[in-house]
Amino acid sequence: MPGAGRKAASVPLQQEPHVVRVPGGNELQAAIGREVRARRKRNGMTATELASAANISVGMMSKIENGVISASLSTLQALSRELGVPMTALFKSFEEERGALFVRAGTGVEVERRGTRAGHQYNLLGYIGSGSSPVSVEPYLITLTSHTDTFPLFQHAGIEFLYLLEGEITYRHGSTLYHMGPGDSLFFEADTPHGPEQLTKLPIRFLSIISYHLGDSED
Numbered sequence: 001m002p003g004a005g006r007k008a009a010s011v012p013l014q015q016e017p018h019v020v021r022v023p024g025g026n027e028l029q030a031a032i033g034r035e036v037r038a039r040r041k042r043n044g045m046t047a048t049e050l051a052s053a054a055n056i057s058v059g060m061m062s063k064i065e066n067g068v069i070s071a072s073l074s075t076l077q078a079l080s081r082e083l084g085v086p087m088t089a090l091f092k093s094f095e096e097e098r099g100a101l102f103v104r105a106g107t108g109v110e111v112e113r114r115g116t117r118a119g120h121q122y123n124l125l126g127y128i129g130s131g132s133s134p135v136s137v138e139p140y141l142i143t144l145t146s147h148t149d150t151f152p153l154f155q156h157a158g159i160e161f162l163y164l165l166e167g168e169i170t171y172r173h174g175s176t177l178y179h180m181g182p183g184d185s186l187f188f189e190a191d192t193p194h195g196p197e198q199l200t201k202l203p204i205r206f207l208s209i210i211s212y213h214l215g216d217s218e219d
Helices: 026-042 047-053 058-065 073-083 087-095 114-118
Strands: 109-111 120-124 135-144 159-173 176-180 185-189 194-213
Touching: 026 047, 026 058, 026 073, 026 087, 047 058, 047 073, 058 073, 073 087, 176 194
Parallel strands: none
Antiparallel strands: 109 120, 120 135, 135 194, 159 176, 159 185, 159 194
16 A cells, blocks of 8 residues: 555654743743734744834844843834834733643534544544634544445645544545554645545544644635
């Protein structure tokens, strides 16, 4: 089967997922940096453009966004002015309480998506789309319980991660087919046509986690 034996490439991670951050004064400057970066990107500005408009160096801009230094009030005022927000908005992600979403088994929200007509059951397990982040994440538990002659092909913005929990399925991504069993996963660019090709062993249950920029449209 094409693609069946392909291994995931070893790539360096951009961050350490298990690092423990010691509480301290840098939490405020890190929060300000995240907010500045998010609002700059939302305004379609590069770091160089914002630095020039606020009359600071590109190096200083980088240090502020990465939470390395604590910017002066005059610098924050200049940044907020160029970003078109009140200065207090830059403290938003520091002041707001961030929680977690807990969903008990069987209580996810059943939603209608294009595959529903082909016998696919979608349960949305949560949604994260922070006002300070341009990225949205949607986790689904998808259940296939009956054979169907027509399989929809999906194509949408973002990236998608599949993890098979039960059953067997042959899944298409572009021109490649992947035969998946419990424990197998598939991670791909979602703007390439994709979807189930063959339902080998029912019932089939798998997690689908879709991540995309908030400005992009979904199917």
